[in-house]
Amino acid sequence: MFTVTGTTSTYCVLGNPVAHSMSPLMHNTAFRHLGMDAIYLPFEVDDLPAAVSGLKALNIKGASVTHPFKEAIIELVDEIDDTAKKIGAINTLVFTKGGILGTNTDWVGLVKTIETLLPISDHTFVVLGAGGAARAAVFGIISHGGKAIVANRSEKKGRLLADEFDMPFVSLSKLENVQAACLINATPVGMYPQEDDTPVPTQILTRYKAVVDVIYNPVQTKLLKEAQSQGCMTASGFEMFVHQGIEQFRIWTDTTPPAKEMRDVVYQRLMNK
CATH class of the missing domain: 3.40.50.10860 (Leucine Dehydrogenase, chain A, domain 1)
Structure with missing residues (x-):
């Protein structure tokens, strides 16, 4: 003991x-x-x-x-x-x-997680959020030869992050017009105890090959379950x-x-x- x-x-x-x-x-x-x-x-x-x-x-x-x-x-x-x-x-x-x-060390963890699904180089990723996890995601993607698009509820904060890394910004309401290899949820939406929440509508998930959620509690968020139902490869924040x-x-x-x-x-x- x-x-x-x-x-x-x-x-x-x-x-x-x-x-x-x-x-x-x-x-x-x-x-x-x-x-x-x-x-x-x-x-x-x-x-x-x-x-x-x-x-x-x-x-x-x-x-x-x-x-x-x-x-x-x-x-x-x-x-x-x-x-x-x-x-x-x-x-x-x-x-x-x-x-x-x-x-x-967040970016190290995220890069290793993404690479279980697809290579980062030459792929485009939509990153939801503009906080610390989103910043780590954008950095990791760029440093490994990928491209990032920032999407965020607050346009002001989202544009600040996008401009800082010289990446495009898209509002959440326009996500249905975006096509990318992978969607990354870098927001706390869907985290315990609000497991019934999800950051995006189910119907837009068909526009992605893969979906990654940085949330690890629960391991299978509503977002990941819905992504799997749409045929996406998924990885948990776990x-x-x-x-x-x-x-x-x-x-x-x-x-x-x-x-x-x-x-x-x-x-x-x-x-x-």
């Missing part, structure tokens, strides 16, 4: 809400499997600047950053690496004696979540992550809900 002591290294996830997060289960499983004296905790945050100050004061070793703080956290770190700077969002914090380093978490663990601990154990424990929990 693992016992927390005064020398136990602490890691955490910052978000609001975080009750649904599987990150504590995944990372704590990895720590226990490797016999590491470390623990990972969920922190629901109302005041982000105060929370970051508190983490520094408490000697936290590393943190995940989730919705809705992936962009706001940029102003609160001491250093941001080139990848996170280009994406414009941070999902991983590393605490050192020199301060806080911000990086991003794979993206695990891959980005594996990369986080590697960054924090400089240790080879127990990938199979991390994947299996999250999948089992999601399937047994």
